């Protein structure tokens with residue numbers, strides 16, 4: 620079958636047409652992939668920035684597909700375990716170290732396969748799982764977001780961040796964002812955010828604070844220099860939830876602000892099977908549709924990756940696998 624394979628750190632990935640289909644264990648099923656979606660994780664794998672890399676593994680965490688004639692999508696989190704608090708030691712994300720979704724067929728535990736919500740087409744269904752799961756847990760299971768609360772989402776043009784924005788709007792929160800360009804600020808306002816500021820401008824935090832005050836909940840995946848400013852924007856006793864660290868380590872964080880304001884600073888990663896089911900319920904109830912930036916054929920993975928890496932992408936980059 621055709622697949623995108625992580626070769627090794629020197630060569631990166633390659634498109635191959637001769638990859639053998641894996642035989643499924645009794646608890647697994649084989650899904651015929653319709654569409655697959657890229658995540659920042661795929662970029663990190665190719666750049667060698669992801670832990671535990673295994674050579675010759677089919678990449679990709681997200682897919683929609685067909686199983687027994689039904690449109691399905693896949694929860695990429697395998698073996699979360701029984702606790703809602705934290706994943707088990709056996710937890711894995713599809714696409715590294717196990718074979719993933721950038722292929723014509725993918726084998727997964729049957730419990731990870733769900734009917735796709737009827738209102739989504741195959742590209743939207745592929746774009747949902749990883750971003751939807753991460754966003755849902757960050758906002759609700761960890762961030763305890765309530766209708767009417769004020770939430771700030773950093774880097775609103777990203778795949779997970781934009782899903783956070785859509786979900787927060789759906790439950791009636793007042794949503795604000797930071798983003799990297801004027802063009803994206805305008806697009807985020809069209810999506811429904813009340814205000815969006817450019818995180819590249821020097822005093823973006825002060826601009827936001829002056830007009831809108833502080834926030835009940837702040838969601839971030841960048842870390843780096845911006846994190847201290849985001850901490851300063853949380854209301855007393857408010858929550859800040861981090862799901863990524865794209866910009867690396869953060870200097871200058873003030874312990875005084877954290878303890879005096881009684882802030883809750885939390886990490887989150889992917890989500891439990893329950894989070895995934897609740898995420899699908901929310902998306903179905905509110906007819907949320909992932910924003911698709913662009914679609915590329917599987918054999919043009921390089922262009923899809925270039926688009927993911929470009930600062931201009933807005934929403935999810937998708938691979939069309941089947942016609």
Ligand SMILES: NC(=O)c1ccc[n+]([C@@H]2O[C@H](COP(=O)([O-])OP(=O)(O)OC[C@H]3O[C@@H](n4cnc5c(N)ncnc54)[C@H](OP(=O)(O)O)[C@@H]3O)[C@@H](O)[C@H]2O)c1
Pocket residue numbers: 657658659660749750753773774775776777778779780797798799800803818840841845862863864865866887888889890927930932934
């Ligand atoms: N722990 C987990 O479960 C989990 C799951 C998914 C993703 N992640 C992590 O979350 C991060 C985003 O992933 P993704 O798949 O959503 O990636 P993505 O679609 O490529 O989005 C990345 C976004 O980062 C934003 N960004 C860049 N520089 C920034 C800055 N200085 N301050 C704030 N935002 C900035 C950009 O926002 P604009 O477009 O608005 O400029 C960009 O769109 C990655 O680090 C990824 O590894 C973690």
